[in-house]
Amino acid sequence: MVKEEHSFLENEFEHQPVPEQRRKSLLSVSLVWIGFPMVITGALVGGSIVSALGFRTGILAMLLGNLILFAYVGMQSSIAAKTGMSFALVATRVFGPKGYRVTSGLLSTIVIGWFAVQTGLTGASLHSSLGTSVFWIDILAGILFMGITIIGVRALSVIGALSVPFFLILGLYAVNIALTHTTWSQIFQFAGHPANGISFGLAVTMVIALFIDSGTMTPDFTRWAKSPRDAVIATFTAFPFANFMSMFFGAVVTAAGASSNGDFSAIIARLGPVGGLIAAAFLFVNSGSVCSHCLYNAAVGWSQILGKKLRWMAFVLGIVGISAAAAGMWNLLATWLSFLGVIVPGIGGTIIGHFTMFKNSDVTVPKIAFASWGAGAASSLLAHIVAPGLSDAVIGMVVAFGVYVLVAPQFAASRAIAPRMTIEEDLS
Numbered sequence: 001m002v003k004e005e006h007s008f009l010e011n012e013f014e015h016q017p018v019p020e021q022r023r024k025s026l027l028s029v030s031l032v033w034i035g036f037p038m039v040i041t042g043a044l045v046g047g048s049i050v051s052a053l054g055f056r057t058g059i060l061a062m063l064l065g066n067l068i069l070f071a072y073v074g075m076q077s078s079i080a081a082k083t084g085m086s087f088a089l090v091a092t093r094v095f096g097p098k099g100y101r102v103t104s105g106l107l108s109t110i111v112i113g114w115f116a117v118q119t120g121l122t123g124a125s126l127h128s129s130l131g132t133s134v135f136w137i138d139i140l141a142g143i144l145f146m147g148i149t150i151i152g153v154r155a156l157s158v159i160g161a162l163s164v165p166f167f168l169i170l171g172l173y174a175v176n177i178a179l180t181h182t183t184w185s186q187i188f189q190f191a192g193h194p195a196n197g198i199s200f201g202l203a204v205t206m207v208i209a210l211f212i213d214s215g216t217m218t219p220d221f222t223r224w225a226k227s228p229r230d231a232v233i234a235t236f237t238a239f240p241f242a243n244f245m246s247m248f249f250g251a252v253v254t255a256a257g258a259s260s261n262g263d264f265s266a267i268i269a270r271l272g273p274v275g276g277l278i279a280a281a282f283l284f285v286n287s288g289s290v291c292s293h294c295l296y297n298a299a300v301g302w303s304q305i306l307g308k309k310l311r312w313m314a315f316v317l318g319i320v321g322i323s324a325a326a327a328g329m330w331n332l333l334a335t336w337l338s339f340l341g342v343i344v345p346g347i348g349g350t351i352i353g354h355f356t357m358f359k360n361s362d363v364t365v366p367k368i369a370f371a372s373w374g375a376g377a378a379s380s381l382l383a384h385i386v387a388p389g390l391s392d393a394v395i396g397m398v399v400a401f402g403v404y405v406l407v408a409p410q411f412a413a414s415r416a417i418a419p420r421m422t423i424e425e426d427l428s
Helices: 026-034 040-053 055-083 087-095 100-130 134-151 153-178 184-188 200-210 212-216 228-255 264-269 273-306 310-326 329-343 345-358 366-386 392-427
Strands: none
Touching (some): 026 153, 026 228, 040 055, 040 100, 040 200, 040 228, 040 264, 055 200, 055 212, 055 228, 055 392, 087 100, 087 366, 100 134, 100 212, 100 264, 100 310, 134 153, 134 273, 134 310, 153 264, 200 212, 200 228, 228 264, 264 273, 273 310, 329 345, 329 392, 345 392, 366 392
C-alpha cells in the first residue's frame, strides 16, 4: 500500500492541527501565499485609487495598506505556525466551541462570494477581449478552479508557481507598452480626478479590504509552515510584495493613460489574435490561483463546522460559487469591498488580542471575544459614516484588539477565582 504522504491526494488535516512532521518548506508555503494576491483584481483596485488620488498619493495609500495587512496577517500567521491549527480551530480557542461557527461560517461564506466574483470576472474579461460566452466560460473556469482546490494545498503552491511569473512578465510588458506613449516623469505627475469621492483613508481601506477575509483566514495556509519565522516570511511575499505589485501595475497603466481601470491584461489582448490568446491564458491561470485559494478557505471552514471532508465541501461549495458566478455576481465587487472593510477586521483584531494576552493557555472568554468584535465592527461602521477620510478597517482592528486586551484578562481572572471561593465557603 502506498503511504499517505506519497499519495496524490494528501491529508489536508481539516479537523486537527498539522503535525510537525507534515509541515512544508518555506518555499512551498510562500508559493501558496504569493500566488494569491498577485491577481488582476489588485490591478483594478490600484487603477481606481490612482485615478482618484493621483499617482504619488495613490502609491502611498497602497504601501500603507499593504504594510498594515502584513502586520495583521503576519501576527495571525505566526499563531498558526505555533499551533498548526486552521482558522476554524483557532477561532474555537477564541470564540468558543460553539461561537466559532459564527465567525468561521461568516468568513467561509464570504470567500465563496469571492470565488464567484473572480470566476465571473474571468468570463466577463474573456468576453470583452475575445467575444466568448460569459456563461460558458464561467462554467468551464469554475470547474477547473474547483478541481485545483480538490487536489489540496499542494496544488495551491503549484498554481502559485505558475501564476506569479506569468503575472510579472505580462505586467512588465504592459507597463513597457504604456511607456511608449508617456514618460515616468509624467506618470509621477499624474494628479488623478479627486471628484470621484475616494479619500486617502478609503483608499487604504480598499487595499486592506481586498484581502481582509482570506488574510484573516491565513491559518488555513500558514499552519503548514515549520516555524513562525517561515510563516511571517511567507506572509511578506504576499503583503506587501505580491499585493503591491499587482496594484502598482494597474496604477502605472492608468496614470499613463493606457487603461481606464488598471486592467493591463486588456492592453495585451489588444495586440491581436496572439495577444488575445495570451491574455486568455493569463486570466485562466491568474484567476485560477485566487479562486482556488478562496474555495480552499471556504472548504476548510465549512468542513470543520459540518464535520465533513474538505474535498467533499470543496465540490459542494464550488457548485454554489459557479452558479453564483454564472448569475453575474461579480458585478457586486465594490459592495463586497465595503462590506468586508467594516465587519471583518474586528475578528482578526480579537484573535490577535487573545493570543497576545493568553499565549498558549486554554483560556476562552467567548462573550468578551464577541463583544470585542462587535465594538470593532461598530467603530468601523461609525467611522465609515461620520469620518470617511479615515480608514475604517484600521479602526475596526485597533478597537477590537484594545477592547479585548483591556477586558478579557479581568473577566477570565474573575471567572477563575469564583469556583475557588465557592469551594472554600463550602468547606467552612
